[in-house]
Amino acid sequence: MEAWFALLVGIFFTVAVYLMLSKFIIRVLLGVAVLGNAVNLLIFTGGRLTRDVPPVIAGGADALGGPAANALPQALILTAIVISFSFFAFLLVLAWRAYEDLSTDNTDEMRVAEPMKEPMPPLGY
Amino acid sequence: MAVPTPSSVDLSAALVLGPTTGADWLVILPVAWCFTIGAVLVMLRRSVGLHPIIAVAGLAGLVLIDALLLGHVAAKGPVTMVMGRWLPPFGIAFTVDLTGALFALVAAIVALAGGIFSLADINDSGRRYGFYPFLMLLMAGVSGAFLTGDIFNLYVWFEVLLISSFGLLVLGSEPEQIDGTVKYGFLNLVATTLFLVATGYLYAVFGTLNMADIARKAEGLRGSAPLMTLTALYVLAFGMKAAAFPVNFWLPASYHTPRVVVSALFAGLLTKVGIYALIRVMVMLFPVEREELSFVMALAGALTMIVGVLGALAQTDFRRILGYLVVSGIGSMLAGIAVGGPGGIGGAIFYALHSMLVMTGLYFAAGIAARLGGDSSIATVSGLYRKNVGFAALTLMLCFAVSGLPPFSGFWPKVMLVKAALDIGAWWLAAALLLAGFCTVIVTGRLFLLAYWRDEPGAAAETVRLPPAVLAPLTALSLLTLGIGLYPEPLLATIQSAAAGLAEPSAYLNSVFPVGGLR
Numbered sequence: 001m002e003a004w005f006a007l008l009v010g011i012f013f014t015v016a017v018y019l020m021l022s023k024f025i026i027r028v029l030l031g032v033a034v035l036g037n038a039v040n041l042l043i044f045t046g047g048r049l050t051r052d053v054p055p056v057i058a059g060g061a062d063a064l065g066g067p068a069a070n071a072l073p074q075a076l077i078l079t080a081i082v083i084s085f086s087f088f089a090f091l092l093v094l095a096w097r098a099y100e101d102l103s104t105d106n107t108d109e110m111r112v113a114e115p116m117k118e119p120m121p122p123l124g125y
Numbered sequence: 126m127a128v129p130t131p132s133s134v135d136l137s138a139a140l141v142l143g144p145t146t147g148a149d150w151l152v153i154l155p156v157a158w159c160f161t162i163g164a165v166l167v168m169l170r171r172s173v174g175l176h177p178i179i180a181v182a183g184l185a186g187l188v189l190i191d192a193l194l195l196g197h198v199a200a201k202g203p204v205t206m207v208m209g210r211w212l213p214p215f216g217i218a219f220t221v222d223l224t225g226a227l228f229a230l231v232a233a234i235v236a237l238a239g240g241i242f243s244l245a246d247i248n249d250s251g252r253r254y255g256f257y258p259f260l261m262l263l264m265a266g267v268s269g270a271f272l273t274g275d276i277f278n279l280y281v282w283f284e285v286l287l288i289s290s291f292g293l294l295v296l297g298s299e300p301e302q303i304d305g306t307v308k309y310g311f312l313n314l315v316a317t318t319l320f321l322v323a324t325g326y327l328y329a330v331f332g333t334l335n336m337a338d339i340a341r342k343a344e345g346l347r348g349s350a351p352l353m354t355l356t357a358l359y360v361l362a363f364g365m366k367a368a369a370f371p372v373n374f375w376l377p378a379s380y381h382t383p384r385v386v387v388s389a390l391f392a393g394l395l396t397k398v399g400i401y402a403l404i405r406v407m408v409m410l411f412p413v414e415r416e417e418l419s420f421v422m423a424l425a426g427a428l429t430m431i432v433g434v435l436g437a438l439a440q441t442d443f444r445r446i447l448g449y450l451v452v453s454g455i456g457s458m459l460a461g462i463a464v465g466g467p468g469g470i471g472g473a474i475f476y477a478l479h480s481m482l483v484m485t486g487l488y489f490a491a492g493i494a495a496r497l498g499g500d501s502s503i504a505t506v507s508g509l510y511r512k513n514v515g516f517a518a519l520t521l522m523l524c525f526a527v528s529g530l531p532p533f534s535g536f537w538p539k540v541m542l543v544k545a546a547l548d549i550g551a552w553w554l555a556a557a558l559l560l561a562g563f564c565t566v567i568v569t570g571r572l573f574l575l576a577y578w579r580d581e582p583g584a585a586a587e588t589v590r591l592p593p594a595v596l597a598p599l600t601a602l603s604l605l606t607l608g609i610g611l612y613p614e615p616l617l618a619t620i621q622s623a624a625a626g627l628a629e630p631s632a633y634l635n636s637v638f639p640v641g642g643l644r
Contacts, residue, residue, distance in 0.1 A: 020315070028311055032318075039321050046329030076277060076328070080321060083284045087314055090291060098307050101300045112304040113382050121441045121504040121575055 005045040012038030025095045025105045032091065036084035040077045047073025141210045151194045152206040152219045155229060155268040158187060163261035173252040177244050180257040184237040187264060191230040198226045199619065203626070203636040205274060213274075213637050214335040220274025222633050223623035224474060228401050229271040231478045234605075235393040235485045236264050238598035242489055243386045245594040251384065254296050263289035263390070270398050274637060277334045279402060280324055283317050283366070290395060293387045294379065305382030312375035316365035323358035330355065337637035340410050340630055347413060356414035359406045360422065366399030369459055370429035373452050377436060380451065381444035381501075385492025388444060392451050393485035397477045400458045407462055408470055408627045415465060422463035423554050429456030430561035437568045443491040443501045446572060447484065450527060453561055454480045460554055461542050468545030471624040475617070476538035479609065483526045483535065486602035490520040493595055494576060503572060508581030512589045516596065517577050519603045524569035526606040529562040534609035537617065 019031030047070045055068040162183035207216035266286025294306045330350040368376040407415040433453030440446045461473025498506030510517040526533035546555040
């Protein structure tokens with residue numbers, strides 16, 4: 001089971017890296033989204049995959065009886081999902097705004113902050 | 126199926142039963158305070174006139190809290206506070222040692238200086254877009270990152286400061302800023318995702334996220350677990366955050382675009398959070414792996430220094446020169462972490478604290494220079510010395526400090542780092558440190574020569590008065606660097622014991638797992 005999940009995570013990472021190497025912001029954005037999901041799956045697998053019962057303490061008992069699924073990775077992933085989703089939303093709006101204002105989504109042509117030709121300073125004093 | 130167990134469980138072993146003392150609250154107060162002020166500012170979004178007053182008062186309060194916290198930690202050793210009555214490693218712990226408290230205090234001082242500077246720099250539209258709430262939330266994230274004792278929470282605080290920094294970076298929505306934010310945003314998000322990947326592996330290996338617990342268990346797992354992979358991932362993630370050489374290009378692409386006070390705060394705070402996290406993980410959690418990676422890190426540090434300073438030499442824009450100088454400074458800190466030992470780690474901490482003050486001050490100077498000269502390119506700005514002699518003198522002090530010349534604060538960490546590098550026989554690293562310092566002198570000399578000393582052609586020299594809101598923080602930071610340079614002993618002693626506490630974290634561990642407590 002773990003091996004299949006590891007393979008899946010690997011595929012996700014491959015797709016994410018491939019998309020993030022693109023020049024076009026919208027593809028990079030999709031890559032970021034895939035990357036976030038790859039990491040979530042990785043944490044999920046890292047927390048051990050089991051077919052055990054949920055960690056709910058039976059009525060009248062004080063502690064878990066037998067082996068149970070680990071709840072912590074789910075809490076971690078939940079945090080990571082919320083964060084990566086909010087970042088994805090922000091970056092999506094930012095990419096849209098960049099496309100509107102700079103009228104390109106090609107990163108090669110985005111040279112506003114780092115212009116190609118700047119005036120030289122005086123060479124002598 | 127779960128079977129009810131007959132034996133009753135002793136919950137008192139996992140719960141905090143004693144009352145929390147007032148001093149313990151100091152540990153989380155910096156974060157809680159920033160969040161509260163930030164929330165109040167968001168609620169008062171219709172009366173933006175009140176924002177600067179509340180924010181500056183709040184930042185002054187933050188400096189006071191962090192100073193009290195540093196005093197408390199210096200007197201009592203590391204302090205831990207856990208959330209929700211659960212003892213570590215189950216509960217989320219805030220653990221403050223000297224390193225964290227020192228970084229938090231200097232960060233608060235820098236933020237207060239920025240808050241005062243912003244009175245003259247942020248106009249009404251900036252206030253309406255929420256500069257001050259973002260600033261307070263940024264400080265919450267920065268303080269949280271310095272004070273937390275839980276590595277997943279470190280990730281969460283990174284994200285808190287990252288989203289606030291996005292907000293601050295696009296404030297104003299100029300095309301230039303949007304371009305800069307795109308690069309900053311995507312690359313920093315990738316860096317934090319890498320950090321999360323490393324943390325996921327860490328959890329899979331250790332089954333815990335509490336830093337003290339990890340430090341305790343690392344020894345036993347060294348033979349069986351791929352700790353080198355983990356550490357290398359952390360180095361890459363934090364190195365990207367700190368703008369170390371191969372992954373530094375987002376910083377000079379974005380730091381010169383926002384409002385001056387925003388770039389000043391970023392230069393002072395954000396890269397140093399990366400360095401702090403690197404110190405915490407490499408020195409305290411994985412010291413053996415740090416030894417093994419030390420050559421790679423030293424190489425990356427040396428290249429960061431040289432590439433940074435060469436980039437600064439190639440630039441003409443005042444703020445972009447400074448962006449490359451930030452990168453160059455990061456190289457020195459990396460070299461310190463790579464060298465290790467009290468000299469290396471102490472030097473890295475000292476350099477980071479010095480760099481927070483000096484880089485912020487220099488960005489303030491860049492803002493004032495642009496205000497006086499009407500432009501930010503040293504190709505066109507000239508004659509600043511004639512316009513305001515006091516301002517020119519303050520800039521010169523900061524230029525000396527950033528180059529590592531005595532009697533300013535940059536001198537001592539540089540001496541420590543060079544000596545530490547020579548002590549382990551890494552003469553090439555010492556040479557790189559000295560070469561970077563020498564080139565920084567050329568960079569700042571060129572800057573001062575062209576923008577300050579060069580006469581303005583055909584203009585009458587008249588003195589321009591500067592508002593106290595921009596001059597006061599610059600003066601304070603310059604005097605602080607001069608003070609540290611002239612009388613470094615108290616700070617140096619604190620830094621030495623902070624570095625010793627990182628190398629030998631028994632006090633840290635005892636604070637998280639008190640003797641007689643759980644396990």
